[in-house]
Amino acid sequence: MSRAETYTHAFVRSFPDRLEEGVLYVSVEFCNTAHRCMCGCGQEVYAPLSPRDWTMIFDGETVSLDPSIGNWSFPCRSHYWLVRGGVSWALQWSSAEIERGRALDRMTKSRHYGEETSDTRDHPAANAKGLVARILTWLFGG
Ligand SMILES: [Zn+2]
Numbered sequence: 001m002s003r004a005e006t007y008t009h010a011f012v013r014s015f016p017d018r019l020e021e022g023v024l025y026v027s028v029e030f031c032n033t034a035h036r037c038m039c040g041c042g043q044e045v046y047a048p049l050s051p052r053d054w055t056m057i058f059d060g061e062t063v064s065l066d067p068s069i070g071n072w073s074f075p076c077r078s079h080y081w082l083v084r085g086g087v088s089w090a091l092q093w094s095s096a097e098i099e100r101g102r103a104l105d106r107m108t109k110s111r112h113y114g115e116e117t118s119d120t121r122d123h124p125a126a127n128a129k130g131l132v133a134r135i136l137t138w139l140f141g142g
Contacts, residue, residue, distance in 0.1 A: 004038040004087050009063040019044055024063055024082060026056060037071055038087045039078040045069060059084070072098040097130060 009024040015034045019025065021042075025034045031050060037043040047054045047065055057064040062085040071078045077098070081088040 002040050003089060004040065006085055007035065007038065007082065007087060008085065024065070026058075026063060033065065035082075037074060037076060037078055038069075038080055038082075039071075039076045041074065041076040041078070043071065043074045043076070045071060061085075070101065072101065 004022050007022045007024050009026060011026050011028065013027060013029055015025050015027065015032075019034055019036050021036050021040070022038075023035060027033070028049075031048060033047045033049065033054065033056065035045050035047075037045055047069060049056055055066045057066065063082075064084050065082045068079060068081045068090060079090040081090070
């Protein structure tokens with residue numbers, strides 16, 4: 001498996017039976033996007049477009065998705081941003097972060113979620129805090 005660093009996009013009406021690697025398929029008609037997980041594991045990822053889900057930005061040459069793609073339900077647990085044809089890789093999600101993300105997602109279903117994960121990436125101290133929380137959970141059974 002090799003992680004993709006770039007991707008292209010294809011505007012389609014409906015998705016093909018077999019998604020090609022490194023291609024972000026966008027169906028404006030059905031407000032949905034599809035691609036194969038950029039880590040190379042082959043899983044198909046569907047990121048629907050709506051005010052509560054993903055936003056697509058088409059600048060005439062490239063397509064970006066916001067917020068990030070967090071494939072925590074897949075074995076690879078990949079987490080990345082699709083920005084202007086480039087794949088920006090985030091740190092792998094720990095189980096604690098995944099649970100937190102799911103809880104947060106249930107509560108807010110807002111774009112704040114994506115912003116928060118990008119803060120975690122940019123500030124290693126936030127990860128250290130997460131580690132302490134994990135240790136406390138381990139000690140006291142969360
Ligand atoms: Zn993957």
